[in-house]
Amino acid sequence: MGIKEVIEMINRMEAAGVIERYAIGGAVGATFYLEPVATLDVDIFVEFHTEPDSQMISPEPIFRYLRDCGCAMEGEHVVIAGWPVQFLPAGSALVQEALTKAVEKDVEGTPARVFTAEHVAAIALETGRAKDKARVLQFIEADAIDLQRLQEILTRHGLAGAWKQFERQFLK
Amino acid sequence: MKLDLTPILESKRAFRRRAAARPIAEKLRMLDALRERTLAIRRASNSGPAKKPVVRETRPDLRATDH
Numbered sequence: 001m002g003i004k005e006v007i008e009m010i011n012r013m014e015a016a017g018v019i020e021r022y023a024i025g026g027a028v029g030a031t032f033y034l035e036p037v038a039t040l041d042v043d044i045f046v047e048f049h050t051e052p053d054s055q056m057i058s059p060e061p062i063f064r065y066l067r068d069c070g071c072a073m074e075g076e077h078v079v080i081a082g083w084p085v086q087f088l089p090a091g092s093a094l095v096q097e098a099l100t101k102a103v104e105k106d107v108e109g110t111p112a113r114v115f116t117a118e119h120v121a122a123i124a125l126e127t128g129r130a131k132d133k134a135r136v137l138q139f140i141e142a143d144a145i146d147l148q149r150l151q152e153i154l155t156r157h158g159l160a161g162a163w164k165q166f167e168r169q170f171l172k
Numbered sequence: 173m174k175l176d177l178t179p180i181l182e183s184k185r186a187f188r189r190r191a192a193a194r195p196i197a198e199k200l201r202m203l204d205a206l207r208e209r210t211l212a213i214r215r216a217s218n219s220g221p222a223k224k225p226v227v228r229e230t231r232p233d234l235r236a237t238d239h
Contacts, residue, residue, distance in 0.1 A: 002204040004197065028203065035191035036199045038206040083207070108197040141185075142192055 003028060005081035006042055007112045009069070018065045020047040023102035023113045025088075025095075025120060030135055032105055033117040033144045037135075041077060041084040045099055045115075048089055062087055094119075094126060094157040118150045125154065125162055137170055 013019050023029070026043030048057035066078045077084035090096040098119035105112050115123070121139045124132035139145045154163045191199075 003200040028200075031199050031203055032196055033192070035188045036202040036206060038210050039203065040207060040210065105196060107200065108195075112196075142188070144192070 001082040003042060003081075003083060004107055004110060006083050006085055007107060007110055009066075009080050010044055011111065013062065013065060016065070018061050019087075021099060021102075021113075022046045023099050023115050025098070025115045025123060027135075029115050029120050030117075030124075030138070032112075032114045033120070034135075034138050034142055037138075041086055042080075043086050043088055045088050045090055045095060047099065057089065059087055059089075092126075092157075094122060094153070094159075097153070097157075098123060117145045118153055121145050121150055122153045122157065122159065125166060126157070126159055128162070133166065133170070136166065140171070 007024070010019075010022055014022055023045050024032075024042070025045050026041075027037055027039035028042050030037070046062070048059060048062075063073065063078065066080065067073070072079045074084055077086050079085070088095075090099045098115045101119065102113045102115050105114050117139060121136050124135045140147070151160075151163065154160055191202075194202075
Protein backbone atom coordinates (compact mmCIF):
# COMPACT_ATOMS: atom_id res chain seq x y z
CA MET A 1 0.00 0.00 0.00
CA GLY A 2 1.34 3.41 -0.83
CA ILE A 3 1.08 6.66 -2.74
CA LYS A 4 1.50 4.93 -6.09
CA GLU A 5 -1.77 3.04 -5.44
CA VAL A 6 -3.42 6.35 -4.56
CA ILE A 7 -2.34 7.75 -7.93
CA GLU A 8 -3.62 4.64 -9.73
CA MET A 9 -7.00 5.03 -8.02
CA ILE A 10 -7.22 8.73 -8.96
CA ASN A 11 -6.34 7.85 -12.57
CA ARG A 12 -9.17 5.29 -12.60
CA MET A 13 -11.56 7.94 -11.25
CA GLU A 14 -10.55 10.32 -14.02
CA ALA A 15 -10.91 7.61 -16.69
CA ALA A 16 -14.36 6.74 -15.31
CA GLY A 17 -15.41 10.40 -15.49
CA VAL A 18 -15.89 10.76 -11.72
CA ILE A 19 -13.53 13.74 -11.79
CA GLU A 20 -12.77 15.94 -14.77
CA ARG A 21 -9.11 16.72 -14.18
CA TYR A 22 -6.85 16.34 -11.19
CA ALA A 23 -3.39 17.38 -10.09
CA ILE A 24 -1.30 16.48 -7.07
CA GLY A 25 -0.22 19.40 -4.91
CA GLY A 26 1.05 19.97 -1.38
CA ALA A 27 3.94 18.03 0.12
CA VAL A 28 3.48 15.06 -2.21
CA GLY A 29 3.46 17.38 -5.23
CA ALA A 30 6.62 19.07 -3.93
CA THR A 31 8.32 15.66 -3.64
CA PHE A 32 8.30 15.39 -7.44
CA TYR A 33 10.86 18.24 -7.42
CA LEU A 34 12.52 18.13 -3.98
CA GLU A 35 13.78 15.66 -1.42
CA PRO A 36 10.95 13.87 0.38
CA VAL A 37 9.62 15.55 3.54
CA ALA A 38 7.31 13.67 5.92
CA THR A 39 3.63 14.31 5.38
CA LEU A 40 0.51 12.61 6.69
CA ASP A 41 -1.89 13.16 3.82
CA VAL A 42 -2.18 13.60 0.07
CA ASP A 43 -3.71 16.74 -1.46
CA ILE A 44 -5.51 16.17 -4.75
CA PHE A 45 -6.88 19.24 -6.50
CA VAL A 46 -9.82 18.52 -8.77
CA GLU A 47 -12.44 20.07 -10.97
CA PHE A 48 -15.65 18.88 -9.38
CA HIS A 49 -18.60 17.71 -11.47
CA THR A 50 -21.92 19.38 -10.91
CA GLU A 51 -24.65 17.08 -9.65
CA PRO A 52 -27.50 16.36 -12.10
CA ASP A 53 -30.30 18.93 -11.73
CA SER A 54 -28.05 21.17 -9.70
CA GLN A 55 -25.80 24.10 -10.41
CA MET A 56 -23.75 23.43 -7.31
CA ILE A 57 -20.45 21.60 -7.40
CA SER A 58 -20.35 18.56 -5.17
CA PRO A 59 -17.71 16.10 -4.01
CA GLU A 60 -20.43 13.48 -3.49
CA PRO A 61 -19.71 11.49 -6.72
CA ILE A 62 -16.09 11.17 -5.57
CA PHE A 63 -17.06 9.92 -2.14
CA ARG A 64 -19.70 7.58 -3.59
CA TYR A 65 -17.20 6.06 -6.03
CA LEU A 66 -14.56 5.58 -3.34
CA ARG A 67 -17.04 4.16 -0.82
CA ASP A 68 -18.08 1.63 -3.48
CA CYS A 69 -14.39 0.73 -3.84
CA GLY A 70 -14.27 -0.01 -0.11
CA CYS A 71 -12.48 3.18 0.98
CA ALA A 72 -13.26 4.56 4.44
CA MET A 73 -13.98 8.18 5.33
CA GLU A 74 -11.86 9.81 8.02
CA GLY A 75 -13.04 13.35 8.74
CA GLU A 76 -12.57 15.34 5.57
CA HIS A 77 -10.25 12.67 4.14
CA VAL A 78 -10.90 9.48 2.24
CA VAL A 79 -8.46 6.71 3.09
CA ILE A 80 -7.00 5.21 -0.10
CA ALA A 81 -4.30 2.55 0.14
CA GLY A 82 -3.70 3.54 3.75
CA TRP A 83 -3.23 7.25 2.95
CA PRO A 84 -5.74 9.93 3.99
CA VAL A 85 -6.49 11.79 0.77
CA GLN A 86 -8.09 15.22 0.64
CA PHE A 87 -9.92 16.32 -2.50
CA LEU A 88 -9.70 20.07 -2.85
CA PRO A 89 -11.56 22.24 -5.34
CA ALA A 90 -9.68 24.70 -7.51
CA GLY A 91 -11.05 27.52 -5.41
CA SER A 92 -8.89 30.41 -6.57
CA ALA A 93 -7.62 31.72 -9.91
CA LEU A 94 -4.11 30.63 -8.91
CA VAL A 95 -5.16 27.04 -8.20
CA GLN A 96 -7.28 26.96 -11.38
CA GLU A 97 -4.23 28.03 -13.38
CA ALA A 98 -2.09 25.45 -11.56
CA LEU A 99 -4.59 22.75 -12.47
CA THR A 100 -4.66 23.81 -16.12
CA LYS A 101 -0.88 23.94 -16.39
CA ALA A 102 -0.19 20.78 -14.39
CA VAL A 103 2.30 18.41 -15.99
CA GLU A 104 2.30 14.67 -16.41
CA LYS A 105 5.06 12.64 -14.74
CA ASP A 106 5.82 8.96 -14.98
CA VAL A 107 5.87 6.91 -11.77
CA GLU A 108 7.21 3.53 -12.88
CA GLY A 109 4.72 3.31 -15.72
CA THR A 110 1.87 5.07 -13.92
CA PRO A 111 1.05 8.57 -15.17
CA ALA A 112 0.68 11.19 -12.44
CA ARG A 113 -0.45 14.77 -13.03
CA VAL A 114 1.36 17.22 -10.76
CA PHE A 115 1.43 20.98 -10.33
CA THR A 116 4.53 22.60 -11.81
CA ALA A 117 7.24 23.43 -9.27
CA GLU A 118 6.50 27.16 -9.69
CA HIS A 119 2.80 26.63 -8.99
CA VAL A 120 3.51 24.48 -5.91
CA ALA A 121 5.75 27.29 -4.64
CA ALA A 122 3.23 30.05 -5.50
CA ILE A 123 0.39 28.22 -3.72
CA ALA A 124 2.67 27.64 -0.71
CA LEU A 125 3.44 31.37 -0.61
CA GLU A 126 -0.27 32.19 -0.85
CA THR A 127 -1.12 29.72 1.94
CA GLY A 128 1.61 31.29 4.02
CA ARG A 129 1.99 28.99 7.05
CA ALA A 130 5.48 28.44 8.45
CA LYS A 131 5.77 25.02 6.78
CA ASP A 132 4.65 26.53 3.46
CA LYS A 133 7.32 29.22 3.66
CA ALA A 134 9.87 26.51 4.46
CA ARG A 135 8.77 24.73 1.29
CA VAL A 136 9.30 27.86 -0.82
CA LEU A 137 12.78 28.16 0.67
CA GLN A 138 13.47 24.52 -0.13
CA PHE A 139 12.58 25.15 -3.79
CA ILE A 140 14.90 28.15 -3.93
CA GLU A 141 17.82 26.48 -2.13
CA ALA A 142 17.53 23.39 -4.31
CA ASP A 143 17.39 25.61 -7.41
CA ALA A 144 14.29 23.64 -8.36
CA ILE A 145 12.23 26.55 -9.69
CA ASP A 146 12.50 29.12 -12.43
CA LEU A 147 12.38 32.32 -10.35
CA GLN A 148 11.40 34.46 -13.35
CA ARG A 149 8.45 32.17 -14.02
CA LEU A 150 7.48 32.15 -10.32
CA GLN A 151 7.48 35.94 -10.20
CA GLU A 152 5.28 36.15 -13.30
CA ILE A 153 2.77 33.80 -11.65
CA LEU A 154 2.87 35.78 -8.39
CA THR A 155 2.38 39.10 -10.19
CA ARG A 156 -0.55 37.67 -12.18
CA HIS A 157 -2.27 36.60 -8.98
CA GLY A 158 -1.65 39.64 -6.81
CA LEU A 159 1.07 38.03 -4.72
CA ALA A 160 3.96 40.35 -5.58
CA GLY A 161 3.68 41.98 -2.14
CA ALA A 162 3.77 38.62 -0.37
CA TRP A 163 6.90 37.74 -2.38
CA LYS A 164 8.59 41.04 -1.45
CA GLN A 165 7.87 40.34 2.20
CA PHE A 166 9.16 36.78 1.86
CA GLU A 167 12.34 38.06 0.20
CA ARG A 168 12.90 40.59 3.01
CA GLN A 169 12.28 37.94 5.66
CA PHE A 170 14.33 35.07 4.27
CA LEU A 171 16.48 36.00 1.30
CA LYS A 172 18.20 39.27 2.27
CA MET B 173 38.93 25.74 19.58
CA LYS B 174 36.72 26.88 16.75
CA LEU B 175 34.27 24.54 15.10
CA ASP B 176 33.98 24.94 11.36
CA LEU B 177 30.44 24.04 10.34
CA THR B 178 31.06 24.58 6.63
CA PRO B 179 31.86 20.94 5.71
CA ILE B 180 28.92 19.68 7.78
CA LEU B 181 26.50 22.07 6.10
CA GLU B 182 27.92 21.24 2.67
CA SER B 183 27.56 17.53 3.39
CA LYS B 184 23.92 18.07 4.41
CA ARG B 185 23.25 20.03 1.24
CA ALA B 186 24.85 17.28 -0.86
CA PHE B 187 22.70 14.65 0.89
CA ARG B 188 19.55 16.65 0.17
CA ARG B 189 20.56 17.12 -3.47
CA ARG B 190 21.11 13.37 -3.82
CA ALA B 191 17.75 12.63 -2.17
CA ALA B 192 15.98 15.12 -4.49
CA ALA B 193 17.61 13.58 -7.56
CA ARG B 194 16.38 10.05 -6.82
CA PRO B 195 13.72 8.53 -9.12
CA ILE B 196 10.24 9.75 -8.24
CA ALA B 197 8.90 6.25 -7.49
CA GLU B 198 11.68 5.79 -4.96
CA LYS B 199 10.93 9.19 -3.39
CA LEU B 200 7.24 8.27 -3.08
CA ARG B 201 8.23 5.03 -1.34
CA MET B 202 10.33 7.16 1.02
CA LEU B 203 7.20 9.23 1.77
CA ASP B 204 5.34 6.00 2.58
CA ALA B 205 8.11 5.01 4.99
CA LEU B 206 8.35 8.49 6.54
CA ARG B 207 4.62 8.48 7.20
CA GLU B 208 4.79 5.05 8.86
CA ARG B 209 7.63 6.30 11.05
CA THR B 210 5.80 9.50 12.00
CA LEU B 211 2.68 7.54 12.94
CA ALA B 212 4.74 5.04 14.99
CA ILE B 213 6.37 7.89 16.93
CA ARG B 214 2.98 9.49 17.48
CA ARG B 215 1.49 6.21 18.74
CA ALA B 216 4.46 5.63 21.05
CA SER B 217 4.28 9.11 22.51
CA ASN B 218 0.52 8.73 23.12
CA SER B 219 0.82 5.33 24.81
CA GLY B 220 3.14 6.44 27.63
CA PRO B 221 2.16 7.09 31.24
CA ALA B 222 -0.75 9.40 31.93
CA LYS B 223 0.01 12.87 30.74
CA LYS B 224 0.79 15.64 33.15
CA PRO B 225 -1.89 18.28 33.54
CA VAL B 226 -1.81 20.90 30.85
CA VAL B 227 0.15 24.00 31.79
CA ARG B 228 -1.95 27.07 31.17
CA GLU B 229 -0.78 30.59 30.63
CA THR B 230 -3.72 32.13 32.43
CA ARG B 231 -4.08 31.96 36.22
CA PRO B 232 -7.07 29.78 37.24
CA ASP B 233 -8.85 32.68 38.94
CA LEU B 234 -8.63 34.77 35.75
CA ARG B 235 -9.81 32.08 33.31
CA ALA B 236 -13.08 32.63 31.47
CA THR B 237 -15.78 30.14 32.39
CA ASP B 238 -18.09 28.41 29.96
CA HIS B 239 -21.38 29.51 31.46
